[in-house]
Amino acid sequence: MRSSCVSVTVGANPTRLLSEKRITQSQVRQIHAYIVKTNLVTHALCVAKLVNALSQSSNPYDAVSVFAHALSRFHHLRGIEFSVPPALKACGKSCAFEEGKQIMGFILKTHLWNDPFLARSVFDKMPTRDLISWNSLLSGYLKAGEIEIAREVFEKMPQRDLVSCNAMIDGYGKHGMCELAEEVFMDMGVRDVVTWTSMISAFVLNHQPRKGLCLFREMLSLGVRPDAPAVVSVLSAIADLGFLEEGKWVHNYIFTNKVHQSCSFIGSALINMYAKCGRIENAYHVFRSLCHRQNIGDWNSMISGLALHGLGREAIEIFQDMERVELEPDDITFLGLLSACNHGGLMDEGQFYFETMQVKYKIVPKIQHYGCIVDLFGRAGRLEEALGVIDEMPFEPDVLIWKAILSASMKHNNVVMGHTAGLRAIELAPQDSSCYVLLSNIYAKAGRWDDVSKVRSLMRKRRVRKIPGCSSILADGKVHEFLVGKAMDVGYNQSVLSMLEEIVCKLKSEGYEPDLNQVFIDIEGGEKESQLTLHSEKMALAFGLLNSHQGSPIHIVKNLRICCDCHRFMQLVSKIYNRRVIVRDQNRFHHFDKGFCSCRNHW
Ligand code: ZN
Ligand code: ZN
Numbered sequence: 355m356r357s358s359c360v361s362v363t364v365g366a367n368p369t370r371l372l373s374e375k376r377i378t379q380s381q382v383r384q385i386h387a388y389i390v391k392t393n394l395v396t397h398a399l400c401v402a403k404l405v406n407a408l409s410q411s412s413n414p415y416d417a418v419s420v421f422a423h424a425l426s427r428f429h430h431l432r433g434i435e436f437s438v439p440p441a442l443k444a445c446g447k448s449c450a451f452e453e454g455k456q457i458m459g460f461i462l463k464t465h466l467w468n469d470p471f472l473a474r475s476v477f478d479k480m481p482t483r484d485l486i487s488w489n490s491l492l493s494g495y496l497k498a499g500e501i502e503i504a505r506e507v508f509e510k511m512p513q514r515d516l517v518s519c520n521a522m523i524d525g526y527g528k529h530g531m532c533e534l535a536e537e538v539f540m541d542m543g544v545r546d547v548v549t550w551t552s553m554i555s556a557f558v559l560n561h562q563p564r565k566g567l568c569l570f571r572e573m574l575s576l577g578v579r580p581d582a583p584a585v586v587s588v589l590s591a592i593a594d595l596g597f598l599e600e601g602k603w604v605h606n607y608i609f610t611n612k613v614h615q616s617c618s619f620i621g622s623a624l625i626n627m628y629a630k631c632g633r634i635e636n637a638y639h640v641f642r643s644l645c646h647r648q649n650i651g652d653w654n655s656m657i658s659g660l661a662l663h664g665l666g667r668e669a670i671e672i673f674q675d676m677e678r679v680e681l682e683p684d685d686i687t688f689l690g691l692l693s694a695c696n697h698g699g700l701m702d703e704g705q706f707y708f709e710t711m712q713v714k715y716k717i718v719p720k721i722q723h724y725g726c727i728v729d730l731f732g733r734a735g736r737l738e739e740a741l742g743v744i745d746e747m748p749f750e751p752d753v754l755i756w757k758a759i760l761s762a763s764m765k766h767n768n769v770v771m772g773h774t775a776g777l778r779a780i781e782l783a784p785q786d787s788s789c790y791v792l793l794s795n796i797y798a799k800a801g802r803w804d805d806v807s808k809v810r811s812l813m814r815k816r817r818v819r820k821i822p823g824c825s826s827i828l829a830d831g832k833v834h835e836f837l838v839g840k841a842m843d844v845g846y847n848q849s850v851l852s853m854l855e856e857i858v859c860k861l862k863s864e865g866y867e868p869d870l871n872q873v874f875i876d877i878e879g880g881e882k883e884s885q886l887t888l889h890s891e892k893m894a895l896a897f898g899l900l901n902s903h904q905g906s907p908i909h910i911v912k913n914l915r916i917c918c919d920c921h922r923f924m925q926l927v928s929k930i931y932n933r934r935v936i937v938r939d940q941n942r943f944h945h946f947d948k949g950f951c952s953c954r955n956h957w
Contacts (some may be wrong), residue, residue: 370395370633372403382407386420395424398433405437409444417444418453425460439475458487463881482646489517496525505534508512520548527556545898551584554591560812563591569598580607584619589623593630594940596911601627605640614644622655627658632909632936632943655744657690663943664953673707685717694725694735697942699956704730721749732762735957737771753789754784760792764799772796780812788914825890825912829901836893839885846897853896854887861926869919891937893922895927898935908936916957924948 356693368385369378385791386404394400408417421441425434426715438461445454461476473494477487488511495504508514508522519538526535535556542549549572557566570588573580580588592601607613614620621644628637641656653676660669673691676683683691688711695704698953708727724747731740740759744751749751756779763772783789788811797805812896823838835842842852858866868883893913898908916924928935929949937944945952 369397369400369403372400372407374390375868377407379411382411386416387689390423395420395427398436399777402433402436402440405444406440409440409447415448415450417441418448418450422453423455435472437942442476456764456816461490485518486514488512489515489521492518493521496521499529500948501525501531503583504747512698514551516542516546520546520552523549524558526926527552527559530560532556532560532562538829542890545578547578547581550578551581551587554584555587558587558591558594558825561594563594567595567597568652579611580613582613582620585613586617586619586623589620589627593627594624595833596631596826596909597828597833598631598633598909599828602912618649619651620644621649622651625655625659625847629662630654630938632938633945634659634663634665648681650684650687653681654684654686654690657687657694661690661697661942662696663945664697664699666694666695666696666700666703669694669698670703670707671698671950681716683711683715685720685723688715688717688719689722689726692723692730696730697953697956699733701730701734719747721747721752721755724749725752725755725758729758729762732758733765735762735766737762737766737768741771751778753761753786757789759790760789764792767799769796769800776809783856784816785818787818788789790818791820822912823890823912824828825894825910827894827898827908827910829898834894836890836897838890839888841893841897849891850896853900854892856895857892857899857927858887859898860930861923864930866922866926869917869922886919889917889920891916892923895924895935899927899931899933904933908935910935910937911941916944920957921951921957925951927944 368389371772372382374446382404386408387691389395405417405421408414408420411417416705418441421437421444424437438457441457442454445457446450457474464839473491476663477483477491477641488507492504492507492511495501495507496632504522504525506590508518511518516908519542522538523535526532526538535553539545539549539553554566554569554573557563567588570580570584570591573584585604589601589604592604604627608620608624621640624640624644625637628634631910637656637659644652653672657669657672660666660672673683676687688707692704693706695701695707708719708723711723712719727745728751731737731743736761740762744755745761756775758771759775760779763769763775767951770794773796776789776796779786779789780793787804790809794806797803797809797908824835826833826835828834834846836850841847858868868886869887870883891910894910894912895908898910901928902908916937922945924935924937924944924946927933928934928946932948935946939947939957942953944957
C-alpha cells in the first residue's frame with residue numbers, strides 16, 4: 355500500500371503530509387493513529403490540520419473527537435483556535451449539536467472571540483445560530499473597531515436584544531455615528547442602565563453635551579439609577595457646558611449613593627468639571643479629599659485644571675508633590691504642565707519642564723507638547739525661536755501650531771510671519787473660519803485692505819462659514835444664551851441693549867476706545883462700533899449686571915476666543931462696576947477683577 359510510506363515512517367512530518375492535496379482517507383486515519391500514539395496532540399498546527407482533514411472525511415465525528423481530546427489534555431494550547439472552525443464544521447456534518455455547543459462555550463469563555471475573523475469563520479460554520487452567537491460575533495467586530503461590518507451583522511440579525519442594541523449604541527457613538535446610535539436608542543422597547551449610559555456617552559463623545567445632559571435628566575425622571583460610567587459621562591457634558599449647579603447636584607448624588615467607591619475615574623471627572631465650571635477651589639477640594647494617591651488621572655486633571663485658569667505656579671507645585679510621592683508622570687501630565695506654563699506666561703519654567711520630560715523621564719514629546727512650546731515663545735513675541743522649534747521637531751507642523759504663530763503675529767504686529775502662517779493654516783484646514791479671520795485681521799491692522807478683500811473672497815469662494823460667537827450665562831438657575839447680535843430669548847433684547855449703551859457710555863468716560871480692528875466686515879466706522887458692542891459676551895455681561903446681585907461674580911461661557919476689545923471691556927467693567935467677571939473662552943479662563951485679568955493679557 356502506498357500509504358505506508360507516508361504515515362509510519364520514523365521522522366515523517368505529519369503536519370506537512372496532512373497539507374498535501376492528494377492525501378487519501380486511509381492515510382489520514384494512519385496519521386491520526388500516529389499522532390495519538392506519539393503524543394503529537396500537543397502540537398496545535400498538527401491538530402488543526404488533522405481536524406480539518408477528518409472534517410472532510412466520511413466520518414467527520416472523528417474530527418470532533420480529536421479536537422475534544424486535544425482540548426481535554428491541553429486546555430490552553432496555543433494556536434488551538436485554528437482547529438475551531440473545522441471542528442464546528444464537523445459537528446454540523448455529524449449532527450453533533452451538543453458537542454458544537456460545548457465548543458462554543460469554550461470559545462466564549464476564552465479570549466478567542468476577540469479575534470473577529472476567527473469569530474466570523476466559526477459563526478459561518480456553526481450548526482445552529484442562537485442570539486448568543488450573533489451577539490458574540492457582533493462584539494468581536496466592535497472590539498476590533500470594524501464598525502461597518504458590525505453594522506451589517508446587526509442589521510442581519512433575525513432578532514435583537516438589549517445586549518446587541520447596547521453594544522451598537524456604544525459602537526456608533528465611538529465612531530462618530532451619533533445619529534445611528536440615536537436611531538437604535540429610539541427603537542428600543544426596553545432599556546436598561548447600560549442603554550442610557552451608552553447613549554449619554556455617545557452624545558458627549560460627539561460634542562453634543564446638551565443632549566447628553568437632557569438624556570441624563572430624563573433617565574433620572576424615569577427612576578433609572580445612573581451607574582458610575584453614566585456619572586462620568588454626564589460630568590464631562592456638564593464640564594463642557596459650564597453648568598455648575600448641575601455639577602454640584604451630581605457631586606452630591608455621587609456621595610449619597612456612594613458611586614465613587616466603585617470607580618476610580620470619578621475623582622478626575624469631578625476635578626475636571628469644577629475646573630471647567632470656573633470653580634478651581636472646589637476642584638482643589640475634591641483633589642485633596644478623595645485623591646487616590648496612586649491614581650495618576652486625578653493628578654493630571656488637577657494640573658490641566660490649573661492650566662485652564664492660567665495658574666502656572668500652582669500647577670508646578672502639584673507636579674512637585676507628585677515627584678515627592680514618587681508617582682511617575684506621563685505624557686498627559688506634561689501636556690498639562692506645559693500648557694500651565696504657557697497660560698501663566700512662565701517662559702523659563704516651560705522650557706525647563708520640556709527638557710525634564712525628555713531627559714529625566716524619557717518621554718518622547720508629541721506634537722501637542724511642541725505646540726505648547728511654540729505657543730509659549732510666540733506669545734512672548736519670540737517668533738524666531740518659535741519657528742526654530744518648528745524646524746527642529748520631527749513632525750510636520752499641524753494647523754494648531756500654525757494658528758499659534760498666526761495669533762502671535764497678530765499680537766506682535768508681524769505681518770510677514772502672519773502671512774506665511776496664515777496661508778499654511780488655511781492650506782491645512784480650508785474650512786476653519788478662524789484661520790481666515792485671523793489672517794484678515796492681521797492685514798486690516800496693517801492697513802493692507804487689498805489683502806483683506808482677497809482673504810474674504812477666498813472665504814466666500816470656498817463657502818467657509820464663520821462660526822457665530824455664542825455666550826451663555828446662568829441667572830436665576832436658568833441658562834441664558836446670546837448669539838452675536840441678539841439674545842436667544844428675544845424678550846431680553848431691549849433691556850440688554852439699553853444696558854449695553856449705558857455701559858459703553860460709562861466706559862468711554864473712563865477712556866475706553868472701541869478697538870475697531872476686531873471687526874471683520876469692512877463697514878463704516880459707526881456701524882463697526884455697534885457691531886462690536888453686540889459681541890455675545892458683552893451682551894451676556896450686560897444681562898448679568900442686570901440680573902444678579904451686587905457682590906456675586908458673573909460667570910460667562912463663550913464658544914470662541916474672546917477678542918481684544920471684549921477683553922478690555924471686561925477689564926473696565928470689573929473696575930467701574932466693582933464686579934468679578936469670569937469668562938471661559940475656547941482656550942482658557944479669564945478672571946477679571948479691579949481692572950485686571952488673571953491672564954495678564956497672555957491669551
Ligand atoms: Zn469681542
Ligand atoms: Zn484675560
